[in-house]
Amino acid sequence: MQVLALALGSEDRDFEDLRERTFEAAWSQVGASYYDASFGGLDWDAVGERYRAKLPQAASMDEVRALISEMIYQLGDSHLALISSDYDPQELIKPWAGGAAGVDACYAGSRIVFYRLDPEGAAYRAGLRDGDVLLEIDGIKVKAFKRSLEKTGQPKHVLNYSLITALLSRLRTEAGDKVDLLVRSPDGKKRSLTVVQERYQGRETEPLGRLGRMPLALEASILENGAGFLRFNLWFPAVMPEVRAFMAELPADAPGLVIDLRGNPGGMMVMAGGLAGLLLEEQATLGRTTLRSGHMNVVGFPQRRTFHGKVAILVDETSVSTSEVFAIGMQELGRARVFGQPTPGAALPSVFFALPNGDSLQIALGDFKTPQGVSLEARGVIPDEIVTISPVDLSSGKDSVLIAALNWIHQTN
Numbered sequence: 001m002q003v004l005a006l007a008l009g010s011e012d013r014d015f016e017d018l019r020e021r022t023f024e025a026a027w028s029q030v031g032a033s034y035y036d037a038s039f040g041g042l043d044w045d046a047v048g049e050r051y052r053a054k055l056p057q058a059a060s061m062d063e064v065r066a067l068i069s070e071m072i073y074q075l076g077d078s079h080l081a082l083i084s085s086d087y088d089p090q091e092l093i094k095p096w097a098g099g100a101a102g103v104d105a106c107y108a109g110s111r112i113v114f115y116r117l118d119p120e121g122a123a124y125r126a127g128l129r130d131g132d133v134l135l136e137i138d139g140i141k142v143k144a145f146k147r148s149l150e151k152t153g154q155p156k157h158v159l160n161y162s163l164i165t166a167l168l169s170r171l172r173t174e175a176g177d178k179v180d181l182l183v184r185s186p187d188g189k190k191r192s193l194t195v196v197q198e199r200y201q202g203r204e205t206e207p208l209g210r211l212g213r214m215p216l217a218l219e220a221s222i223l224e225n226g227a228g229f230l231r232f233n234l235w236f237p238a239v240m241p242e243v244r245a246f247m248a249e250l251p252a253d254a255p256g257l258v259i260d261l262r263g264n265p266g267g268m269m270v271m272a273g274g275l276a277g278l279l280l281e282e283q284a285t286l287g288r289t290t291l292r293s294g295h296m297n298v299v300g301f302p303q304r305r306t307f308h309g310k311v312a313i314l315v316d317e318t319s320v321s322t323s324e325v326f327a328i329g330m331q332e333l334g335r336a337r338v339f340g341q342p343t344p345g346a347a348l349p350s351v352f353f354a355l356p357n358g359d360s361l362q363i364a365l366g367d368f369k370t371p372q373g374v375s376l377e378a379r380g381v382i383p384d385e386i387v388t389i390s391p392v393d394l395s396s397g398k399d400s401v402l403i404a405a406l407n408w409i410h411q412t413n
Contacts, residue, residue: 019064021356023055026068029353030080033363035292040075047074061357072361081155085358092148093162094169096214099197101171101179103128104263105164107317107341108389112142112164114183115394116263123171126195128183131395135190136182137170157378160317161344165265172215175199186391205236220246222254227409228307231260235267235322240274247278248305256310256409258402262340266321266347269298275326276300279307279335286329287376289349289366296366298325311336312405315381316389319343325368328381332371338383339405345380 027048039047051071058064065082072080102121105114112134117124134142142163149162171179179195203216218232218239228250232239250257257279272286277300286298313327313336324343330336348364355361368376385408387401 015061018357019055019058019061022061022064022359023052023068025353025355026082026361027051027071029361030072030075030363033292033351033353033365034075034080035290035364035366036075037292042074047071064357065359068361080364081362083352083360083362084151085360092145092166094173095212096169096172097174098200099172099174099177100200100202100215101195101197103168103171105134105168106262106389107160107164108133108391108394111391112167113389113391113394115399122198123195127191127193128181128195129185129395130397131186131391131393132183132191133186133391134167134181134183136180137167138180142167155346155378157380158320158344158346161265161320161346164318171195171197173197186395203238205234205238218242219260222250223258223406225255225406225410226251227255227406228257229260230257231262233264235264235269235271235326237268237271240271243275244278247307250307252307252309254307254309256312256406257307258312258314258405258409259336260314260402261319261323261327262314262316262401263318264320264323265318266323269322269325272322272326272329273298273300276330276335277303277306279311279330280333281306281308284333284335285371286333287325287368287370289368291366298329300329310409312409313338314340314401314405315343315383316341316401317344319381321347324376324381328370328374328376331381331384332374337385337405337408338381339385339387339408340383340401341386341389342382343380345376345378347376 031044051067054067058067065084069082101123102118103114103123104116105112114128114132115130117128117130145166146163149159175197177197181195182190182192184190200215204213205216207213214234216234216236216238220242221229223229230246276286280300280302282302284300286300289296313330315327315338324347327338331338347368349366350362350364352360352362370376385404387404389400393400
């Protein structure tokens with residue numbers, strides 16, 4: 001019994017040491033790295049003392065995590081997050097490994113609905129159709145996925161985006177991988193089907209920093225009514241030559257241009273200024289990222305040939321980061337009208353720091369504000385025209401967001 005007591009005492013001391021080192025690392029890292037040196041008017045030393053006094057009451061690492069999370073949320077910045085080491089991101093968000101199913105997804109209210117199905121893709125051949133509502137994937141209910149994401153400590157305003165990203169990632173892994181789906185048709189009937197992924201045949205991005213290769217999609221066309229249509233899935237330099245070529249060919253008297261940013265999670269923020277420069281008559285700032293020391297502006301410099309007609313931008317819950325910066329900047333400058341659903345508001349640059357217990361601490365390094373001084377974080381882009389998404393419309397080939405944008409473009413002033 002005496003030996004057992006000594007062993008437990010040693011474990012207790014080890015836990016207490018790890019508990020203290022983890023807390024101190026989190027508190028000091030926020031103090032050294034958080035972009036607002038004034039901490040929003042809080043005395044960060046006093047905050048640390050207050051929560052440090054509560055530390056001895058934390059009897060488990062989960063309680064330590066809860067204490068640290070409560071402490072950092074005192075700053076009122078939702079882009080601060082503690083990511084538990086018990087969370088394996090690949091269990092939820094699968095890395096892309098060259099597979100493709102030819103499908104995308106969006107929200108219709110609280111439901112996740114498939115759309116943009118490639119009629120020659122694996123998902124379509126398996127029986128999936130536009131407008132089908134996702135209920136389960138690989139035997140896991142959508143609600144269960146969301147509960148798992150909530151446990152990661154992610155800010156609430158990005159959960160819907162992360163949920164779609166996690167679910168779609170399972171349809172974009174390796175060629176030959178099978179994915180079991182349970183869906184409900186717009187008529188209310190449930191169906192089970194299995195999608196066997198194919199090898200992705202399109203373009204890929206070049207590796208950038210810690211990001212590996214990713215599928216790169218771009219669609220540029222002149223619609224039947226004469227308006228231009230531009231959609232790309234990432235703000236990466238590889239798309240710009242084609243974007244510039246398309247804009248150069250777009251007739252000056254075209255009734256308008258639709259830029260579809262639904263499903264675009266961002267990329268290089270400087271590219272927002274590059275595209276804006278093809279649409280602006282005068283130099284303009286789309287917004288500013290304020291860092292702990294200094295700032296960075298996103299600026300649109302007018303190009304030799306710019307398009308001066310109407311511009312409609314389409315967004316939804318999966319339009320993130322640079323897509324939000326571009327959309328709200330053009331909106332506030334009065335150069336574009338935005339259609340769709342509100343975006344998450346996740347445009348801050350951030351980094352992850354390792355903590356002694358193996359957890360990660362995400363800290364925002366800057367605060368992005370619009371031309372009118374509005375903070376984009378957690379607010380997102382509010383469309384000028386919020387458009388309802390209907391599974392029935394999608395199943396009949398109607399894109400209500402695009403239709404609303406085109407109706408506006410063709411209105412006579």
